[in-house]
Amino acid sequence: MIRLTNVTKRYIKQIALKDISLTVPIGKIIGIVGGNGSGKSTLLRLMSGLLMPTSGSVTVNGEMANRRTSKVVSYSSDLGSFYPTFSVRDAVRFQASQFTDFNLVKAEEVMRLMRLDPHMKVKELSKGNRGRLQIVLTLAREAPYILMDEPLSGLDPMKRESIVKGIISYVDLKSQSLIMASHEVSEIETLIDGFIALKDGSLLRMADVEELHESEALRIADWMKKAYA
Numbered sequence: 313m314i315r316l317t318n319v320t321k322r323y324i325k326q327i328a329l330k331d332i333s334l335t336v337p338i339g340k341i342i343g344i345v346g347g348n349g350s351g352k353s354t355l356l357r358l359m360s361g362l363l364m365p366t367s368g369s370v371t372v373n374g375e376m377a378n379r380r381t382s383k384v385v386s387y388s389s390d391l392g393s394f395y396p397t398f399s400v401r402d403a404v405r406f407q408a409s410q411f412t413d414f415n416l417v418k419a420e421e422v423m424r425l426m427r428l429d430p431h432m433k434v435k436e437l438s439k440g441n442r443g444r445l446q447i448v449l450t451l452a453r454e455a456p457y458i459l460m461d462e463p464l465s466g467l468d469p470m471k472r473e474s475i476v477k478g479i480i481s482y483v484d485l486k487s488q489s490l491i492m493a494s495h496e497v498s499e500i501e502t503l504i505d506g507f508i509a510l511k512d513g514s515l516l517r518m519a520d521v522e523e524l525h526e527s528e529a530l531r532i533a534d535w536m537k538k539a540y541a
């Protein structure tokens with residue numbers, strides 16, 4: 313379980329998250345939603361142990377989140393860290409050498425699903441294909457928690473829903489959870505179990521999608537329009 317207890321994250325000039333408490337168990341597909349600057353990326357980085365909270369605590373499977381958390385949390389890779397000569401397949405093999413839970417067979421399958429040419433140089437990829445490669449590298453790990461920051465950005469709008477469906481089909485809900493930040497609430501609504509809605513760094517609501525449908529008879533996008541007005 314990922315647990316945040318009274319987490320506040322302050323950057324030098326800015327409070328990015330204020331007093332957030334929430335838990336994410338195994339077996340869930342969760343969307344983090346909210347406007348620009350609401351704190352979505354900061355929340356993911358705290359969960360991955362790449363950022364430390366200013367106050368409060370973040371634990372993953374009972375242990376304080378820190379650099380070692382990357383053993384159990386697969387988070388979007390920074391493609392800038394690869395050698396300029398790397399092809400897509402080199403990047404996949406490199407990732408496999410870094411993480412013992414990296415599944416090369418799964419990576420090849422997701423690469424085909426994403427229609428990525430394994431011979432292309434990483435530095436020559438378009439923005440959309442860089443995003444696809446990040447999805448491959450993140451999803452091919454059999455880590456308990458898969459975190460993705462805006463996996464749909466840069467992707468052709470016509471393909472987004474089918475790509476999210478593809479991503480989800482590779483998550484093993486018996487042993488994993490997928491947590492993804494997205495601006496495109498309507499494109500993920502039918503595919504997620506629950507959502508974390510942030511507004512200006514505060515937690516507006518965390519709920520199951522079904523619970524929202526039953527209690528408010530609203531889709532998330534419509535609820536957000538009301539809640540964020």
Ligand SMILES: Nc1ncnc2c1ncn2[C@@H]1O[C@H](COP(=O)(O)OP(=O)(O)OP(=O)(O)O)[C@@H](O)[C@H]1O
Binds near residue numbers: 327
């Ligand atoms: N490294 C940083 N240094 C200073 N301020 C930062 C830093 N990263 C984020 N912020 C600020 O923290 C707030 C939350 O940013 P964050 O990137 O987490 O939001 P977001 O919801 O992911 O935004 P977006 O949807 O625009 O990507 C913003 O006001 C942002 O300007």
